[in-house]
Amino acid sequence: MSTKATTQPAALPPRLGAILLLAWLVPGAGHLLLRQRGRAAVLALGILGLFVFGLLLRGGMYAPLPAEPLTFLGAAGTLGVGASYFIAQYAGLAAGQPIGRGFEYGRTFTLIAGLLNILALLDVYDLGTGRKGGSAAE
Amino acid sequence: MSHFLILTVGAALISMVFGVLGQDSRPAQLRYGLKLFGLFLGLSILAGWLMYTFPV
Numbered sequence: 001m002s003t004k005a006t007t008q009p010a011a012l013p014p015r016l017g018a019i020l021l022l023a024w025l026v027p028g029a030g031h032l033l034l035r036q037r038g039r040a041a042v043l044a045l046g047i048l049g050l051f052v053f054g055l056l057l058r059g060g061m062y063a064p065l066p067a068e069p070l071t072f073l074g075a076a077g078t079l080g081v082g083a084s085y086f087i088a089q090y091a092g093l094a095a096g097q098p099i100g101r102g103f104e105y106g107r108t109f110t111l112i113a114g115l116l117n118i119l120a121l122l123d124v125y126d127l128g129t130g131r132k133g134g135s136a137a138e
Numbered sequence: 139m140s141h142f143l144i145l146t147v148g149a150a151l152i153s154m155v156f157g158v159l160g161q162d163s164r165p166a167q168l169r170y171g172l173k174l175f176g177l178f179l180g181l182s183i184l185a186g187w188l189m190y191t192f193p194v
Binding site: 038101102109120132 | 139151154155158
């Protein structure tokens with residue numbers, strides 16, 4: 001006789017949605033709210049530093065172009081960096097300087113910053129649900 | 139800014155983030171971050187040397 005195990009998906013802790021939103025908007029904020037101050041500082045420095053470095057190299061950010069479908073992936077990845085994406089766009093830094101020396105590097109760095117923040121979001125989720133060391137968000 | 143300096147700064151920032159996300163304890167994070175940083179630089183220089191042998 002076999003018993004069928006029923007697995008119910010665990011409900012998310014109530015605050016976790018808001019923490020994830022903040023973590024997306026400001027790199028490191030999610031870890032800070034989960035009292036992981038050291039991790040939060042390193043993530044903020046690493047991700048925002050990479051994003052700003054990319055902009056300083058005049059790489060700009062990927063913009064979705066209908067004629068080039070792969071740019072949608074690039075734009076989606078860069079959007080992972082959160083509020084900084086919109087601030088850079090508002091400041092007129094999105095286009096970069098295609099003839100500049102650092103253009104390819106810079107654009108790659110702004111994309112990587114967004115992707116790293118998405119990884120950090122997954123870490124916040126794991127910490128918040130108790131899958132990874134630390135306590136679940138209340 | 140030289141290509142090597144850009145590579146070094148980028149590798150340092152990326153390694154920092156992977157270091158704290160990939161390990162739990164502080165010493166392990168530091169070791170992992172330094173290891174990744176070294177691999178980033180070493181493999182990039184190796185790839186550069188390999189590409190040097192190809193005709194332009």
